[in-house]
Amino acid sequence: MDTATHALVGLICGELAPKDIKHRHLIGLGFGMLPDITNLILVHPYLGLLAGHTIPFAGGQDFIDFPQILDHWTYHVWLLSHSLLFWAIAFLPFWRRSPAAKLAAIAYASHLIADIPSHTGIYGLEPLYPIPYIFDGWFDAWLWGPGPIVLSIAITAFVYLFVRQLRKRYHWPSERILQRTT
Ligand SMILES: [Zn+2]
Known part of the structure; x- marks a missing residue:
């Protein structure tokens, strides 16, 4: 999935979060x-260099042409950042600390959950990395051209606007207290 769609999904998490969390939209978007x-x-600049592009930034096709990226450390850092095991170790210890920490954990998880089905074959995600188990996804969103990417961003933006409307009507208990006191 493209990074803009991920950012918007994070923004939706922020919108859904209680309004008393400061900078909830920014936290959702950033961690998303x-x-x-x-x-x-790391991965795209390195693979861009490997492919010999003038501007060192890889495109989708480069991953097909240079599968040796799978063994490079940059790709393994990417796998680590997309591991549910890493997520559990990095975020769960802070879960009870604050509502903002919960939001950050949920927004980060939304990214991983969206990426798990959208990478197939050898480029499938390793949800338990460093445990070597590749999940064979259902489709390859990372190989999409500009058309489907724009569509994906547009649909997610529409969902965000819809959720925003809903949030005018539906409130968390903490927000009701906030309304009563102001
Ligand atoms: Zn990703």
């Missing part, structure tokens, strides 16, 4: 796209 930072700063 965070796992792909490893992609943007």
